[in-house]
Amino acid sequence: MPGKTLRRPISVCDVEGDEIRIVFEIRGEGTAILAASEVGSTINIIAPLGNGFEIDQSKKTIFIGGGIGVPPMLYSARTAGENSVVINGFRDKSAVILTEDFQKIGCRVIETTDNGSYGIHGFVTDPLKEVIADADMICACGPTPMLRNIAKAAKEHHIPCFVSLEQRMACGVGACLGCAVGIRKEDGGLRYKHVCKDGPVFNAEEVDW
């Protein structure tokens, strides 16, 4: 990242042959610099890092993405296949991305917008209510309040739920202990794990929301 001290964490959206695809939103200076890269230019990355969702095709899995949490779900959802359900939520119509890519999987794809300008009017947790009953597993990525609500719903229905979390990072490899996430121990105490190395995917049950 030219001119910046820290690298930027970005998820792998898709893999095809020896190509990886990333999809990101311009949030601040770093992502603006990245977006200004010219086609054919070289960028320096450290990859792949951390874990991913563990997909089991025999299970009916619901994949939920919120905003810029949508791209990280694509590869996993495709791996899971037609049996899965995808729920993607966006701010408004202008923020909607990757519709075709998800539809190509052949599974059910539900889209929502917060203001109703496209798809279902509401949050991802609204259509989730209708499909959650016959799911075996939930995988989700997006803003923390959304993940917290999904985790709550999954717990009520006794469905395993895995969430991909964000945290500010420095090293990205597990050395600096910067990207901490609070984990509830069985005895009720708190300890920290690290998004870059232990995650970004965590069992929602163990996260200290």
Added chain:
Amino acid sequence: MANLSVNIAGVQFDNPIIAASGTIGFGHEYGELYPLSVFGGISCKGTTLKERPGNPPPRIAETPMGMLNAVGLQNPGVEHFIHTELPWLKKQNTVVIANAAGSTEEDYCKIVEILSDTDVDMIELNISCPNVKEGGAQFGTSPESVAKITAAVRKYCTKPLIIKLSPNVADIAAVAKAAEFSGADAVSLINTLTGMRIDINTRRPIIKNITGGMSGPAVFPVAVRMVWQVKKAVKIPVIGLGGITTWQDAVEMIMAGADAIQIGTVLFTDPYAPIKIAEGLHGYLDSHEIDSVTQLTGTVEV
């Protein structure tokens, strides 16, 4: 090729580049990218008597040409360090420096006593961590407090003792002299400068701990100035750090008075920095027909 080896307080380093405490953990992660022997030495993550969970997140904020951190000395405790980390580290062909921290004078004495009984090559006393409330930093803020803690710890320390100095002081030379007078074998500086950033949309500090320690290129000129002042004030070896990013920075820090250097934040920007800095140092020394890096130390002409 020029000789990069240096001797700090009786300990031989193959090159003067040491990994700075807290930026490389106990070496495993960067050790997957290259042999840890690319470093002359490794200063391990700050270790306390008992395990510490660390501070709540967010712990990191970027700053113009640098960063703040408030990790809060998260570490598995000294016993874990000795039994789980140290045996592996000792096989990596690099000098192993334990970085010891505590909350009370007794803590410091105890941990140093325990570490003295192990294979660690040196002990670096972290009396300058700005990120834990009751501990560390208050020992490093005045010449008197530094003299007191150094003298106390010295009685229990049979290893070469490095005192790591805080830049958050009025007179760094006086603090370094106090450490030397009280028995330090070397000093390292600088630890982080206390800083703060606010998210203007939420009006909240970005770091949950509110303040954090600033490191990276932005602090480099401050570090160079302090190393220069300290080198003039003491006879013991001076380990210079703070914002070193390129081999040119390394040359500059050594000219200011560093006998060895540490690199930290640059590892986050470029994990391969130690290799590039060593190559650059070789190139500089060869092209200036200097046989040994030790001949460069303190050669700034003022």
